[in-house]
Amino acid sequence: MTYIFAHRGSSKDCPENTMAAFKKAFKDGADGIELDVQLSKDGIPVIIHDEKIDRTTNGKGYVVDNTYDELSQLDAGSWFSKKFNKESIPSLQLFLEWITPLPMLLNIELKNNIVEYNGLEEKVLQLLHHYGMMDRTVISSFNHYSLVKIRRLNNYVQTAPLYSSGLFEPWEYVKAVCSQSAHPNYKSLHPYIMKGFKRNNIPVRPYTVNSQKWMKYFFEWGAEAIITDYPILARELLTAFHHIPRADFFKNSDQTFYNEKEKL
Structure with a gap:
């Protein structure tokens, strides 16, 4: 079963990273x-x-200022x-108050x-602990030093390095930065890379998957998310995937990556 994560909320229907987008x-x-989380000038x-x-x-200006x-x-x-003129920048605390009672997962x-926020990791972990969200959250970042710091502070919460290019044996790199999963750019996940992640039992959650072709590709591979x-399109396709035989599901789709995997 592949989970569907809404990128900055339903960001094609609502302004990204707002409560309207999350509720949608x-x-x-x-x-x-x-x-996405940053710190305000006063550390919120x-x-x-x-x-x-x-x-x-x-x-105008920087968040940190x-x-x-x-x-x-x-x-x-x-x-x-x-029509969204009343939407504001939410605090992580406000968001956690909303999501905690809901049956949803979270990727922070x-x-x-780019901007080094002193204490960001500690503050995020404190809030997750306070709201009991540790077991439903994965923390990701392009700053992999930050992920290592997270693991030193808390060896329970799951972490995942974000990366955009073709790392050599990325499953080994995930282990090197003390993480348990990976969030790669979807275009880097050729069949032999997916096979390597599968072989090493490392969950993969590619970003940002918006085309039906790629959604189907990752559903067939059984990507973690x-x-x-x-998200509404992904849900419809995933529902179809579980009710239609695979051969029929891929019949009218681009076969490039599906056929490449079959040759392995």
């Missing part, structure tokens, strides 16, 4: 939510992707559509590969 993802049938974990607030709010009160007063929805990406902007 739950409604769309997502199994989990992927989101906040949910936003870019290091600067310019693209997704009506403000604004207090949480200042960030929470910004309009984080009108850039997407005027630590956005500290996919991270997608279209």
Whole structure:
């Protein structure tokens, strides 16, 4: 069974990383939510992707130069559509209060590969512990030093390195950074790479899988999860996958990767 993680929430229907996007993802049938966390000037974990607030709010400047009160007063929805003008940058605490009672998984990406946020790892772990979300959360980052730090602070929560290029034997690299799973760019996952991950029992959750062809490819391989902007589409395809014989399921799809796997 492949889990469906909504990338920054249902970010094709709502402004990314807002409560509207997260609530829509739950409604769309997502199994989990992927989101990005940084620290405000006063050390509050906040949910936003870019290091600067310019693209997704009506403000300007860096996240790190604004207090949480200042960030929470910004309009984080009108850039997407005027009907979302009341959406704001949520704190991680606010989000956890919402998701804790729901039957959903969580992927927190630590956005500290450009701006070094002192104490980000500790603050995130404290909140996860407080809300009892450790066993439902995987922490990922492009900053792999940060993931090693997470493991030193807490050897229970699962971690996963994010990477975009073709690492040599990436399953060995995952072990080297003390992680248990991997979040690669989906285009790097050729059949022989998927086979290596399978052989080493390392779960793979590729990002950002938006085409039907690639969704079907990862469902057939039994990927642990996919991270997608279209959770409702992924849910429909996954439902079809479990009710239609595989030969029929792939009949009208692009066979490139499916055939390559069959040759191994």
